[in-house]
Amino acid sequence: MDCISKGKARTPYEFGVKVGIASTLRGNLIVGARAFHGNPYDGHTLAEQLEQATILIQDSAAKPATAFVDLGYRGVDADLPGVHIVHRGKAKRISEQERKLLKRRQAIEPIIGHLKSDHRMERCHLKAATGDRLHAVLCAAGYNIKWLLRMIARKGVAFLQRLYLRLCQIAGLSPNCSRMARKSLVHALSSSAPRLALASN
Numbered sequence: 001m002d003c004i005s006k007g008k009a010r011t012p013y014e015f016g017v018k019v020g021i022a023s024t025l026r027g028n029l030i031v032g033a034r035a036f037h038g039n040p041y042d043g044h045t046l047a048e049q050l051e052q053a054t055i056l057i058q059d060s061a062a063k064p065a066t067a068f069v070d071l072g073y074r075g076v077d078a079d080l081p082g083v084h085i086v087h088r089g090k091a092k093r094i095s096e097q098e099r100k101l102l103k104r105r106q107a108i109e110p111i112i113g114h115l116k117s118d119h120r121m122e123r124c125h126l127k128a129a130t131g132d133r134l135h136a137v138l139c140a141a142g143y144n145i146k147w148l149l150r151m152i153a154r155k156g157v158a159f160l161q162r163l164y165l166r167l168c169q170i171a172g173l174s175p176n177c178s179r180m181a182r183k184s185l186v187h188a189l190s191s192s193a194p195r196l197a198l199a200s201n
Helices: 042-056 096-117 128-155 157-171 175-200
Strands: 002-005 013-016 018-023 030-036 066-068 084-086
Touching: 018 042, 018 096, 030 042, 030 128, 066 096, 084 096, 096 128, 128 157
Parallel strands: 066 084
Antiparallel strands: 002 013, 018 030
C-alpha cells in the first residue's frame, strides 16, 4: 500500500496502489488489469499494460494496434513503436474517424466505477504486492463473467452455441468432435432454455 498524493481538495492523500485497466474499444470487455506500486507516471505503465493485454488476447489472433488514452500518457510514442497512441493533446493531428473514436475513451470511467462499487476493487484484503496484483485481475475477471452472462441472457442460446463453436475452432478440435460437442451442447441447453428465458426477464 502506498500513499498517493493527487492534489485533490477533498482527499489530498489516498492510500492504495495504482491499477491500470484496458478494455476493448466497442465491447467494454476488460482485456487487462494490472496493479502498479510506487505511484509511477501513467506513461511508464502503458508498455506493461499493453503487454498484458496482448498475452490475454493472444488466442484470438488480435493484437492491440491503437491505444486511446488520457493526457497522462503523453510522451511515450517512441517507447511503443508498434502501437498508435491517440489522446486529446493530438487533436489537430488525428483524423476525423480517430476523433470520433477518441470520444469512446470515456467509456472506461463507468467500467472503473463498476469495478470499485460492484466488484470490490475499492478495498483489497489480500496481502502484499502479489495480493494487490491478484486482486486487480480477479475483480476484472468478475466483471467479465458478469458481462458474459448479460450477453447470454440478452442474445439467448444461439449466441452461446456460436461462442462455443468459436472456442472449438480456436482450440483446434476436429470437425467430428465439434459436431458431437454441438449436439450435446444443444441437448443440454434445450433443457435449460426456460431458465435462460427467465433470467432475461
